[in-house]
Amino acid sequence: MVAETTSVEKLKRSIDRRRYMDRIFYILFLLSTLVSTAALIIIFATLGLESFGFFAHVSIVEFLTSTKWTVLFAEKHFGVLPLLNATILTSLIAIAVAAPLGVMIALFLSEYASANTRSVVKPLVETLAGIPTVVYGYFALYFVTPNLLKPLWEGLQLHNALAVGLMIGVLIIPIVASISDDAMAAVPADLRLAAYAVGSRKSDVALRVVLPAALSGVSASIILAFARAMGETMIAAIAGGFRSILTFNIGESMQTMTAYIAQVATGDAPHGTIEYQSLFAVGLFLLVITAVLNYIGIRVVRRWAIKY
Amino acid sequence: MAIESYNQLLRDYVELGKEEMADISGPEVVRVENLRVDYGGKTAIDGINISFKRNNITAIIGPSGCGKSTLLRSINRMNDLIPGAKVTGKVYFNGIDIYSRDVDPVFIRSRIGMVFQRPNPFPFSIFDNVAFGLRVNGFKLSKSELYEKVKDALVKAALWDEVKDRLDKHAYSLSGGQQQRLCIARALAVDPEVLLLDEPTVSLDPISTARIESLLRSIKDEYTIIIVTHNMLQAARVSDYTAVMMPDENMVGRIIEFGETRQIFTNPRDKRTEDYISGRIG
Numbered sequence: 001m002v003a004e005t006t007s008v009e010k011l012k013r014s015i016d017r018r019r020y021m022d023r024i025f026y027i028l029f030l031l032s033t034l035v036s037t038a039a040l041i042i043i044f045a046t047l048g049l050e051s052f053g054f055f056a057h058v059s060i061v062e063f064l065t066s067t068k069w070t071v072l073f074a075e076k077h078f079g080v081l082p083l084l085n086a087t088i089l090t091s092l093i094a095i096a097v098a099a100p101l102g103v104m105i106a107l108f109l110s111e112y113a114s115a116n117t118r119s120v121v122k123p124l125v126e127t128l129a130g131i132p133t134v135v136y137g138y139f140a141l142y143f144v145t146p147n148l149l150k151p152l153w154e155g156l157q158l159h160n161a162l163a164v165g166l167m168i169g170v171l172i173i174p175i176v177a178s179i180s181d182d183a184m185a186a187v188p189a190d191l192r193l194a195a196y197a198v199g200s201r202k203s204d205v206a207l208r209v210v211l212p213a214a215l216s217g218v219s220a221s222i223i224l225a226f227a228r229a230m231g232e233t234m235i236a237a238i239a240g241g242f243r244s245i246l247t248f249n250i251g252e253s254m255q256t257m258t259a260y261i262a263q264v265a266t267g268d269a270p271h272g273t274i275e276y277q278s279l280f281a282v283g284l285f286l287l288v289i290t291a292v293l294n295y296i297g298i299r300v301v302r303r304w305a306i307k308y
Numbered sequence: 309m310a311i312e313s314y315n316q317l318l319r320d321y322v323e324l325g326k327e328e329m330a331d332i333s334g335p336e337v338v339r340v341e342n343l344r345v346d347y348g349g350k351t352a353i354d355g356i357n358i359s360f361k362r363n364n365i366t367a368i369i370g371p372s373g374c375g376k377s378t379l380l381r382s383i384n385r386m387n388d389l390i391p392g393a394k395v396t397g398k399v400y401f402n403g404i405d406i407y408s409r410d411v412d413p414v415f416i417r418s419r420i421g422m423v424f425q426r427p428n429p430f431p432f433s434i435f436d437n438v439a440f441g442l443r444v445n446g447f448k449l450s451k452s453e454l455y456e457k458v459k460d461a462l463v464k465a466a467l468w469d470e471v472k473d474r475l476d477k478h479a480y481s482l483s484g485g486q487q488q489r490l491c492i493a494r495a496l497a498v499d500p501e502v503l504l505l506d507e508p509t510v511s512l513d514p515i516s517t518a519r520i521e522s523l524l525r526s527i528k529d530e531y532t533i534i535i536v537t538h539n540m541l542q543a544a545r546v547s548d549y550t551a552v553m554m555p556d557e558n559m560v561g562r563i564i565e566f567g568e569t570r571q572i573f574t575n576p577r578d579k580r581t582e583d584y585i586s587g588r589i590g
Contacts, residue, residue: 188428190424190426190428191428191430191431193386193389193422193424193428194424194428194429194430194491194494195430195440195444196386196389196414196417197384197386197417197421197422197423197424197495198417198418198421198440198441198444198445198494198495198497198498199414199415199417199418199419199441199444199445199498200414200441200444201414201444204444208440208443208444209430212430212431212432213430213431
């Protein structure tokens with residue numbers, strides 16, 4: 001009788017202990033998830049709060065329409081357009097490089113490469129995204145501009161948007177190539193056979209069947225790559241310079257939104273000043289733009305994912 | 309372009325040695341001699357000898373895994389697309405060995421079209437699906453000529469009346485049976501001589517199946533049709549000739565009997581054919 005009671009007691013303790021452990025794991029996993037969500041909320045809240053201080057001094061209309069950004073000078077203008085212009089110009093150059101190259105790499109990987117070639121080339125292409133961006137930055141400044149671009153373009157400045165855009169373009173090739181390749185891999189093999197059976201050549205299959213069938217995935221890859229280009233900081237800060245002037249000459253130095261943030265954040269703008277607050281306003285603006293682009297990109301990816 | 313000029317074109321590409329040229333007089337369009345296909349070292353079919361007559365429907369029947377589809381894919385060199393596939397023996401198309409070195413498999417496929425088990429329209433409009441083959445084959449057509457060719461193909465595929473008002477609609481808006489007829493129209497649009505069908509109704513309901521069978525009978529005067537099916541009643545309904553395939557003891561597919569469909573179904577010579585068509589095996 002006594003022995004039975006002990007064993008029942010033992011069993012009960014064991015069950016209690018395991019129930020307790022189960023609970024602990026649940027809380028642990030939940031907390032980990034909350035940390036990342038909380039990080040996002042805190043970032044948005046901080047940016048919003050500090051920007052609120054900025055927009056108490058500066059009207060949104062001036063921020064969005066004035067063509068001068070002279071926050072760090074004595075006579076202050078608060079038009080974000082020069083920064084936005086530099087960001088968009090460099091990103092457009094980057095996309096002009098990465099979209100065609102990335103799509104062609106994806107077509108090569110999915111339609112032409114053997115399994116062996118693919119297993120070597122794909123990781124190699126993806127390595128491009130793993131190179132520290134600071135390396136791209138000084139490569140643009142000390143190699144691309146003087147050795148590649150300067151011989152072709154006399155009037156090129158040492159810091160210029162062109163080199164920045166080109167290097168960001170190389171950086172984001174893997175984004176386009178990898179997502180486009182996934183989209184092409186999702187095109188049913190049936191469609192390729194159907195194309196071959198009416199007398200298509202490989203290039204017909206690639207360009208007239210696979211590419212159109214994967215178009216939403218390819219578009220999404222380009223949108224996501226563009227968002228990444230807009231957020232790129234190191235290359236723009238190192239090779240683009242700190243000249244916040246509205247110009248469309250890509251051979252000139254111009255400051256992107258990210259480069260401005262990097263400049264102010266690494267400088268000594270005192271807490272609470274308008275210079276300090278401007279950093280958050282620009283950051284919030286950039287975050288909103290890239291968030292919208294990411295949202296559109298993800299929506300487009302989803303549409304393609306359920307198509308077949 | 310007339311069939312004769314296509315065949316001349318085909319001959320122009322091939323430097324004909326005597327052994328490559330078979331007798332092309334007579335009604336044979338396709339002749340298969342001693343065909344053997346291996347996939348990655350494993351023999352799928354072997355010792356295949358069969359010929360297909362112009363403007364006839366020939367059915368290839370047999371249990372799953374007997375190599376029916378493999379044989380079919382050998383006739384328009386679709387096996388080339390399967391890594392590790394090796395074809396030995398001869399396949400003559402209008403007297404030309406399509407596996408001889410100078411023959412362009414892409415050109416062969418534009419002359420010998422194919423329809424697959426499951427409808428596989430492109431994710432384009434109905435019109436663009438049918439026009440696809442015309443475009444990739446570089447036909448120089450005006451807009452109205454293109455329209456006429458597309459219409460022709462859709463009429464032959466018995467789909468025109470159902471889609472004539474919505475040619476710009478997405479192909480996926482069609483039902484499964486309509487999609488399969490669209491695929492037949494797509495194959496017919498490039499005006500092939502031979503049409504290969506690999507179990508084309510296996511995923512369709514009986515009504516859609518009946519429509520496809522009747523359209524095949526209605527176009528056989530213009531094409532040579534080879535249809536793989538494991539529906540024996542379908543073979544009996546649509547075909548003029550029937551080949552029965554069966555795996556041997558090493559699981560290598562072979563033709564065990566070939567003849568007029570009526571004879572195969574009423575008076576089979578091979579005991580295994582009799583067992584198969586009466587449902588005792590397969």
